[in-house]
Amino acid sequence: MVKIRLARFGSKKNPHYRIQVADSRSPRDGRSIETIGTYNPQTDPSTLDVKNERAEYWLGVGAQPSDRVAKLLKIAGVGA
Numbered sequence: 001m002v003k004i005r006l007a008r009f010g011s012k013k014n015p016h017y018r019i020q021v022a023d024s025r026s027p028r029d030g031r032s033i034e035t036i037g038t039y040n041p042q043t044d045p046s047t048l049d050v051k052n053e054r055a056e057y058w059l060g061v062g063a064q065p066s067d068r069v070a071k072l073l074k075i076a077g078v079g080a
Contacts, residue, residue: 003064017040039072050076
């Protein structure tokens with residue numbers, strides 16, 4: 001199954017995330033199929049950058065977003 005999920009990057013106590021499309025069996029920060037955006041919760045307000053057309057494509061072919069990614073995509077206006 002293909003999932004859209006967050007992969008953690010950044011230093012200790014300073015996380016930022018990539019929104020990635022990956023096989024559900026691969027590790028959290030492991031191999032991904034495609035990176036479709038970034039999310040930085042450390043800035044005020046939080047920074048969110050999503051490639052909307054690629055996110056819509058992956059949702060259209062059946063990729064399942066995680067709970068957090070579903071909220072972020074809703075904020076970005078994807079699949080609304």
